[in-house]
Amino acid sequence: MLKKIIMEGELGVVIGEAESGVASITSILDMQPDVVLIDLLMPELDGIETIMKLRKEDFQGQFIMISQIVNKEMVGEAYENGVEFFIHKPINRVEVQSILRKTAEQFRLKDSLLAIRESLENINPGKTMQRKQSVKEIVLSILNDMGIIGEVGSDDIVKAMEVLMNESERRTQLPPLKDLYEAVAAKLDSPKVDIKKESKAIEQRIRRTILAAINNLASLGSIDNTNPEFEYYAPRYFDFQEIRHQMLHIQDSKFDSLKVKINSKKFLQVLYLETLDKYKKQ
Amino acid sequence: MLKKIIMEGELGVVIGEAESGVASITSILDMQPDVVLIDLLMPELDGIETIMKLRKEDFQGQFIMISQIVNKEMVGEAYENGVEFFIHKPINRVEVQSILRKTAEQFRLKDSLLAIRESLENINPGKTMQRKQSVKEIVLSILNDMGIIGEVGSDDIVKAMEVLMNESERRTQLPPLKDLYEAVAAKLDSPKVDIKKESKAIEQRIRRTILAAINNLASLGSIDNTNPEFEYYAPRYFDFQEIRHQMLHIQDSKFDSLKVKINSKKFLQVLYLETLDKYKKQ
DNA sequence: TTTAAATGTCGGATTTTGTCGGATTTTATA
């Protein structure tokens, strides 16, 4: 994104990228860019530490720091260690262009050469790493990836997984779905619910939610079949021929969409095993 | 505080202060300072509006904007309206000195004359950057990513999320939308509002806002379907087939764009769960 | 002042959801 802004704005030539502060040091010393764009928060060696190491190695280029301001002491420290400007998250094109232009003007740089780092975009949720995810969170995250978190059956699916995960004996195979749905129904607070009836309602809700997942993933796959979510979920959670059939329908209405077969058992089984796996691994 | 930093650092002569955007205009036009330090968020007339008015009055000085960054569109707008630099809250001495020095160098100003405004200092406790994000801020950030922060229904969406988040029992499933919209309508200050009518107006505003989001994301996706915002939001918040359909329309006008189905329920459900998740995780 | 765009109003169109019985598939047993 940042690289794109720079290129499209003709603000300079991007000569390199690095994945971390540590990794950037030798690159920067080798390439000697005029300007380094650097993230404040990075794994292993943060932005300021990276700058200090580079200064020790006698690097003379300018630094522009990318950050989401969290701490005024850090800002001060960054400036004291030679940062010329900050670019703030979320990144704004006009700000990037303005800052880079000013840097170029100030230091009379012509073909500004930049080393940048982008991977901070992926590391952002640092806080989640420090807390164990609940079953609910794990399941919701998976459903979110499939784009079905808003479906009315999602809640039932989450509860079903909670029921399974709360069993003292960790099974591999699911119990009969009817029993599972009844256990979910029994879990509801309301004592007036007819367990049998509610169980049938849960069954239908889950079925419809899984249909929504099929449609969503098929739509995704028909735009870009290398989409990560499509690639991961479509073949694992579903009978892939159903997804494929739906994709064909989306791309060409000759194909009848109304006959998609829903394999609830498979979906719930795979979801359960993945939830179990993720829960154990944290 | 800002005044103190300027004086102690011998960064210029503070020639005046004003209590609001409106009040500053005549002062600034009278005094014609070289540099105006101005808050982005002010009562009555905000920083950008103040700048625009001053430009209309042919004011030629430079602007440095003081702000807590919340919105990249606003940042962009500020730069486009002639802001040279941002100073970020909480105010850091080194940053102030650095920015003012750069401004002076850039414009060859000697006895920089500044008009400043301090009263925002009293509204904003210095530690705000380490404060928990409000529900509003979380929601606005998400809406911002979708490019719909200026849409008329955004405010309603924020209020709806606040209503939900303020419930003592944290639900997973939304209440009936009609009830939710009525709760939002009831939350308005004006006692004369017809709740039923306002609720219907809220419904339509939200609907139109979601349509705008679909169009934005479809535009993004048709340019680059690996765009991070597109990849994240399009399949999760919307029926992806609708996004896909709109993308096809954008790329080829043979496809009718007028029949996009708006799934408000899904949008609000996903937004709620994401807001809840982010709120809990901070 | 006029025109176009944005927003509100309101009744109706369409979809969603729960219910329930049956169709189909899978499993176990003779």
Place this chain on the structure above:
DNA sequence: TATAAAATCCGACAAAATCCGACATTTAAA
């Protein structure tokens, strides 16, 4: 292997919820 029982999936329908579109009104821009 055939059959019966169990399990899973399915579809139709009515009530409730949600979505929709046309037109009126308001607002903003020319």
